Amino acid sequence: MKDLKIAVLGAVLAAAAGPLFAAPRACRDGRPVRVSGDAFAPIDCSTTTHAAAALPFLPMQPVKDAGAVLRELDGRWEGNLIHALGRYDALLTVKAGRRGKAEVALELKELQFRERLTHRLSLVAGKEPGAYEAALTTASVPDAALKGGALVGASAAPAEAPAAPERQIDLLFENGASHRIFFTTGGKDELRVSGFSAIPGAPLKKYELTLKRTKREAL
Secondary structure (H helix, E strand, O other): OHHHHHHHHHHHHHHHHOOOOOOOOEOOOOOEOEEOOOOOOOEEOOOOOOOOOOOOOOOOEEOOOHHHHHHHOOEEEEEEEEEOOEEEEEEEEEEEOOOOEEEEEEEEEEOOOOOEEEEEEEEEEOOOOOEEEEEEEEOOEEEEEEEEEEEEEEOOOOOOOOOOOOEEEEEEEOOOOEEEEEEEEOOOOEEEEEEEEEOOOOOOEEEEEEEEEOOOOOO
């Protein structure tokens, strides 16, 4: 009985932390899996349409040289965060080019079950100030991408917004998933990040973390 209770507890913790095994290439009904836009539950097999929660605070004021904002983030950053019942190490890599393109990679490692999640965001500058075309891919669904747009600029959030943000990035994807990310630097080697994620069919998620510059290439 004791072993059974332990097994059940492990299953509950696993479900809360996220998928422990390689994501399927197809849903149960045979349809290909889709990218959800959720960093912790990256696959979508839903058959119904759900609305996403509204993001709090206002869109930012776009800046003319959004590339300069992204170049402030250029490099590798590491830290840790808590999501549901899981504790994660995080590694953020930003490669900001000077021709209107940027590549962002986010690697997450869950510390109890050692699950790894890797996501990549490609940005290509649009015609409007601060606007980018965006494409999100994840190692969990290697053959699919989620398209959308991004807006980079100076935060218009009120003073009570988390982490006293100075810069803001809004992401909106074609399936309705959206993210509002605030960040401010604490010197050249510290990055304080907070934000909100709205995924269709899921409650609004809030997060905060502090990242430090690092030379690590992988977790």
